[in-house]
Amino acid sequence: xxxxxxxxxxxxxxxxxETVGAIGxxxxxxxxxxPDDGEAQAKRMVExxxxxxxxxxxxxxxxRSLTDTGGGLLLVSQFTLAADxxxxxRPSFTSAATPEHGRTWFERLVDLARAAHPRVEIGRFxxxxxxxxxxxxxxxxxxxxx
Numbered sequence: 001x002x003x004x005x006x007x008x009x010x011x012x013x014x015x016x017x018e019t020v021g022a023i024g025x026x027x028x029x030x031x032x033x034x035p036d037d038g039e040a041q042a043k044r045m046v047e048x049x050x051x052x053x054x055x056x057x058x059x060x061x062x063x064r065s066l067t068d069t070g071g072g073l074l075l076v077s078q079f080t081l082a083a084d085x086x087x088x089x090r091p092s093f094t095s096a097a098t099p100e101h102g103r104t105w106f107e108r109l110v111d112l113a114r115a116a117h118p119r120v121e122i123g124r125f126x127x128x129x130x131x132x133x134x135x136x137x138x139x140x141x142x143x144x145x146x
Contacts, residue, residue: 001041001105002032002081007054007139011074013123014130021121023072027054028133032081033097033105037145042105044145046112049073054139062139066117073113076123076131077106099126 005027012022029049034041055064055071066073079102083091097105103125114120123129 001034001037001045001109001145003045003049003143004030004078004081005049005052005054005141005143006030006133007136008074009134009136011072011131011133013074013076013121014132015124015127020124020129021074021076023074023119023121025069025136026071026073026119027066028074028076028131030076030078030081030131031106031109032077032079033102034082034095035097035101037097037101037105039108041145042109042112045109045143046116048143048145049113050117052141052143054141070119072119072121073117074121074123075106075110075113076129077102077125 008028010024011028012019050067051065053063053065055069057063079096082096084095085091110122
């Protein structure tokens with residue numbers, strides 16, 4: 001499982017001119033499911049999303065996590081993160097999960113996140129989405145769980 005996380009002042013996802021998920025300060029996580037992902041990867045990704053220290057403490061150092069700050073978490077499925085881009089001029093998606101497998105494990109990730117954190121919003125799986133972000137920093141990290 002892959003997540004590209006971005007520290008946000010605000011973020012939202014629109015589908016067909018309707019906002020389907022929005023947060024204030026917190027994290028936007030673009031998430032890709034890979035073919036071998038399952039329960040262990042989903043649990044570990046939630047631990048990392050909630051515990052990764054990307055927010056400033058009183059000294060200005062990145063020592064606080066989403067759990068520490070109580071900020072929002074916006075989860076957006078994005079299978080293109082799993083693309084193989086090592087050669088050629090067109091990405092290959094053989095390293096991405098099938099839509100069925102991706103939906104199953106993205107939804108499980110959402111369930112686990114909601115059970116562990118009070119402020120979780122989502123995009124719409126498989127939809128054409130517009131993602132709006134005010135990145136704070138900018139601060140962006142690539143998390144991968146195998």
